[in-house]
Amino acid sequence: MTAAAVAHLVRAGLLVYLGGEVEFPDVHPDQVNTLARRRDLPALLDRHVPLGPAQSARRLGVRRVDFDAAVRLGFLSPVGTVEIDYKSHGGWTTVPLYSTFPVGLVC
Known part of the structure; x- marks a missing residue:
């Protein structure tokens, strides 16, 4: 997942941004793991990009x-x-x- 995709998911409220650099966003690893297991992840990305x-x-x-x-x-x-x-x-x-x-x- 690219930094841009992470930023879109943060703006959509699906991930919490913990700060850091724009190119290397820092998000909670448990949230990323939970989101990655979702079957509708491609649809979520498609909806929020x-x-x-x-x-x-x-x-x-x-x-x-x-x-x-x-x-x-x-x-x-x-x-x-x-x-x-x-x-x-x-x-x-x-x-x-x-x-x-x-x-x-x-x-």
Whole structure:
């Protein structure tokens, strides 16, 4: 499990963050063991990891233009952003991330 996945699970309230470095999050080992034994762990990760706009539109089963309209109308708002370096397209781009839980509620 990556540090990013652990951070998403902490924000979802499934793990307690004990402090430490961002790249090496410190969480309670018993909680990790309990969570790792859950059969629905992939679904939990899928539910709590934010998606980009194209991924969110695909999850909803709508066209990207329809998803963009829902964002523009205020039905959905980003929960974070990520910087991506598109070297072949001119440099860094900020991509908004959307939580899959509210995205699923819009359906």
